[in-house]
Amino acid sequence: MEGQSGKTMQSLPDTLSSLKGFNKYLTPSWIESVSHILKELTPTKPQKVMEEEAQNVFECDDTELDIKVAKIQDEMVSLGAQLKQKTLQKRESLNNYLDLKGSIRVFCRMRPFNHEESYSSRTMFTLDESNVFLKVAETKTKQYKFDKVFDPCSTQGDVFSEVEPVIKSAIDGYNVCIFAYGQTGSGKTYTMVRCTSSTTFPPSFRKQK
Numbered sequence: 119m120e121g122q123s124g125k126t127m128q129s130l131p132d133t134l135s136s137l138k139g140f141n142k143y144l145t146p147s148w149i150e151s152v153s154h155i156l157k158e159l160t161p162t163k164p165q166k167v168m169e170e171e172a173q174n175v176f177e178c179d180d181t182e183l184d185i186k187v188a189k190i191q192d193e194m195v196s197l198g199a200q201l202k203q204k205t206l207q208k209r210e211s212l213n214n215y216l217d218l219k220g221s222i223r224v225f226c227r228m229r230p231f232n233h234e235e236s237y238s239s240r241t242m243f244t245l246d247e248s249n250v251f252l253k254v255a256e257t258k259t260k261q262y263k264f265d266k267v268f269d270p271c272s273t274q275g276d277v278f279s280e281v282e283p284v285i286k287s288a289i290d291g292y293n294v295c296i297f298a299y300g301q302t303g304s305g306k307t308y309t310m311v312r313c314t315s316s317t318t319f320p321p322s323f324r325k326q327k
């Protein structure tokens with residue numbers, strides 16, 4: 119502190135001489151022009167009137183803002199109601215669709231024969247989308263009927279598109295169950311888990327949000 123005041127004392131002569139120099143600008147014309155500027159800057163209206171006007175502007179803006187907010191809130195309520203209605207319609211049509219299809223459905227997927235099976239005397243084949251034929255002897259076949267049969271050329275995407283509505287129904291909160299049943303090596307894991315393309319079962323399932 120002492121050092122600082124010492125410095126100020128030391129620079130005092132310089133400050134005085136600079137003030138003396140400044141004094142020469144304080145001519146009557148300089149004073150006149152400065153007072154003219156000050157007059158220009160002084161508000162012509164009384165302070166109170168200006169404050170009231172400012173307050174009015176403020177209040178007006180608030181009211182407009184309130185109106186806009188209320189309008190947006192109304193729109194949001196109406197959109198929410200529309201969304202609810204659409205969701206209900208969607209659920210209803212989905213469940214109608216599932217009812218029409220049947221609440222319990224059994225699909226059969228035939229996987230391609232492997233090397234050993236190709237040489238086997240027993241062969242399976244399909245004639246249409248619902249029937250599987252199993253050749254049990256040279257002249258004897260057995261026929262099995264399903265809600266849908268996926269032939270050996272079917273893809274993961276084909277299977278997925280058939281169960282997709284059921285998955286959507288599960289996402290809508292309904293209880294559903296999809297399970298794979300079959301003897302070992304028949305292709306359960308492949309069908310339920312295998313990821314071979316963008317339409318495979320698990321990733322597509324995850325996309326249904």
Ligand SMILES: Nc1ncnc2c1ncn2[C@@H]1O[C@H](COP(=O)(O)OP(=O)(O)OP(=O)(O)O)[C@@H](O)[C@H]1O
Pocket residue numbers: 228229230300301302303304305306307308309
């Ligand atoms: N649709 C298909 N296309 C091509 N290969 C398939 C198909 N389905 C199954 N496979 C092949 O057949 C073999 C057996 O399939 P997978 O392991 O899925 O049978 P699984 O029923 O799960 O057997 P496990 O009950 O012993 O676990 C695998 O090598 C698999 O890659």
